[in-house]
Amino acid sequence: MIVGLPKEIKNNESRVAITPGGVFELTKNNHKVYVQKGAGFDSGFGDSDYINAGAEILPTIEDVYAIAEMIVKVKEPIEEEYKLAKEGQIIFTYFHFASNNNLIDAMVNSKAVCIAYETVEVDKTLPLLTPMSEVAGRMAVQQGAKYLEKPIKGKGVLLGGVPGVKPGKVLILGGGVVGVQAAKMAAGLGAIVNILDINLDRLRYINDIMPNNVITEFSSEYNIRKHIKDADLIVGGVLIPGAKAPKLITRDMLKDMQPGTVIVDVAVDQGGCIETTKATTHEDPIYIIDDVVHYCVANMPGAVPYTSTIALTNVTLPYVLQLANKGWEKACDENAPLQKGVNIVNGEIICQDILK
Structure with a gap:
């Protein structure tokens, strides 16, 4: 199969989909x-590294899309790429x-075969989303700690005291991969951490593995309203595979937060779990509503591309090889987890969750 690896063109997206x-x-x-x-340059991989691995270099993104039977990327195609996708690709x-x-309309019209990393599912886990969720969860606290500084309109609080x-x-908010990694980082800094989830089995697990400064609690509107009153940093890490995230913090709840509170909504890719969330970029990462600092960068791991690219390739490559070796139909017939990744095929929406 002919595989194409384009350079990412989303704002400040420095990752590349596959290592040499x-x-x-x-x-x-x-x-x-x-x-x-230049596709891998920002991740630390030069064109010569790819050539030595057996690839050929093409000058433009148009050239890559035109020749490839399969495009492997990191982030979703953006508007400039819509016209490049082709039927059956x-x-x-x-x-x-x-x-x-x-994006849904563009991919339906292109009649391409759209297979999404984030809906490939194995035993109720999302293996292709996990490493980037790990990166984003850890970065949420790193970025949140930075934006708590007073010169950036934060509360002026040092998380570790x-x-x-x-x-x-x-x-x-959320005890999944993002939540656990964020809790690990915040606890390591010495902060007091409250992690909320509706899955009591998950809360038991977190309670067992975390230090004493991480406190688990059942997620309810009452408990959320209670904690936001004195929280310094709020991390949104809720995920419903393929579907929009629920809005756990509404606009009216911002008035209950102290000025300079920082929100990092890692769920922004799925619409965000904060009502006031709107996607931002690494170039312009924050905005302030009612004196609450919002950090809602939609591609957080893109800021640490070397780590992220290697972590991503570790999990995606086996699936890329299956698709290349067998073609998408046979690969998906033989691999139920990969089949769950099929979202749109030849103009037809297969994964109905994306419409929710």
């Missing part, structure tokens, strides 16, 4: 790989269709 090591595995299996010039990437009706001064308080 992954390209080597594809070419070893007799597949042809075309990489757009496999596009394997993070799509996050639920929050983007224009110092001797004689109490530590900051972190509220985490």
